[in-house]
Amino acid sequence: MRQFEESMYQLIVETSTNLPGDVRRAVLRGKAAEDAATRAGLALATITQNIEMAEQEVSPICQDTGMPTFIVHTPVGANQIEMKKAIRAAVVRATKDGKLRPNSVDSLTGANSGDNLGPGTPVIHFEQWEKDAVEVRLILKGGGCENKNIQYSLPTELEGLGKAGRDLDGIRKCIMHAVYQAQGQGCSAGFIGVGIGGDRTTGYELAKQQLFRNVDDVNPNEDLRKLEEYVLDNANKLGIGTMGFGGEVTLLGCKIGAMNRLPASFFVSVAYNCWAFRRQGVLIQPDSGEITDWLYESGHEVGMNPETEKELAATDAAGTASSGREIVLQTPISEEQIRSLKVGDVVIIRGEMHTGRDALHKYLMDHDAPIDLNGAVIYHCGPVMLKDEDGWHVKAAGPTTSIREEPYQGDILKKFGIRAVIGKGGMGPKTLQALQEHGAVYLNAIGGAAQYYAKCIRKVNGVDFMEFGIPEAMWHLEVDGFAAIVTMDSHGNSLHADVNKDSAAKLEMFKEPVFL
Incomplete structure (x- = not known):
């Protein structure tokens, strides 16, 4: 079982940090089909760079390593109880080493177990088969x-x-x-x-x-x-x-x-x-517990586009057209600076920003903030963090989906004087109205690009609310060169609403029956 546990650890690390070959090829096909000078084209360029960075750093491709789900096929007579113990031990180790983010949260209290163990986590499905080998497949779905x-x-x-x-x-x-x-x-x-x-x-x-x-x-x-x-x-x-x-x-x-x-x-x-399609599998020799074969082609064998860095240097790495304006903002930010921005502008942030997710937004509705947030930037992010004798270090730090904060965001913007919110996927009409009334913007970062953005974080200045757990804590991060695109501005404009409306009209083209 000791070797089986090691094999499970290797499986977790490979799944979290290295996209398999078939997924990489699909991403490259998508990148080739998109106009490189558009927001989407350059987002795909950032994605391909992030994939390479994760492989090189052996760090999570995306900070949200999801709910580890194992599908295990075993020969008759295999000790599934011991296998489950070994899988759980490997999950704890991978979490401690920063290959998995601690994602197991008590549904009633909100407490984070800190090691990805708890009732129902990780998910492990066992099934017997007539083959001699043990097969284990893993998916990390954020x-x-x-x-x-x-x-x-x-x-x-x-x-x-x-x-x-x-x-x-x-x-x-x-x-x-x-x-x-x-x-x-x-x-x-x-x-x-x-x-x-x-x-x-x-x-x-x-x-x-x-x-x-x-x-x-x-x-x-x-x-x-x-x-x-x-x-x-x-x-x-x-x-x-x-x-x-x-x-x-x-x-x-x-x-x-x-x-x-x-x-x-x-x-x-x-x-x-998502595009960060993290799944891998292994065949294991039941007597030794050693890996004999990997079930999906290794991503190591499928290089991403070698021109990616040149593309990003020649255009804009935030996922917007090269013709868009690029504005450097030093925190704290004034209302006047924000009012000058419009949808499509590229913003490069320098200074301190603060992470905030579900637990923090709920808390701030009824409590004061631990620091002055006037002119501040809130980043919808639950990073992967590791601590050593020198303090905390950011291992992965891409954006989380922002729409979950829609019930809170507008009120919190106005209550604390926040001028910018960074996330992915956009927000709704309540937030859009608050942006216009208060003078703030929503900035869209590239979802899943956890290594790309982690490189922009120079220092961890501090943390509050560790009782919420690492992903939900309020991290105070010193950044430089953090790029994102304005997709909701202070003038009532929303790229997300425009794309939704356009795609809804196109959806109607598929209303009539199709005989395949």
């Missing part, structure tokens, strides 16, 4: 894309698409709607797994199982093969684009499976996954 999972019960009425019946065309409409509703909040361009049938639980399980398929495989069911190809082609006509910036590439992969169902139930379940 909360941003997990929150965009969706399940439909047919027949149903869908926005822009009308009635979806209990047939292949109804399934088609559900999948197209699933991509539309995700917008940029799931870190598009992404991948989807679809489960047709089952009950509510097994339907979602089937959908997630599809994400373990190779991106380039061919569905043996002819109807599902045609549907996969249709969705991949037409979802990219919705114009949502990478990060929801608008563009040609919204979806990088679609995999569909089907199972039997009850006569009274017809579920279509969709598991959305």
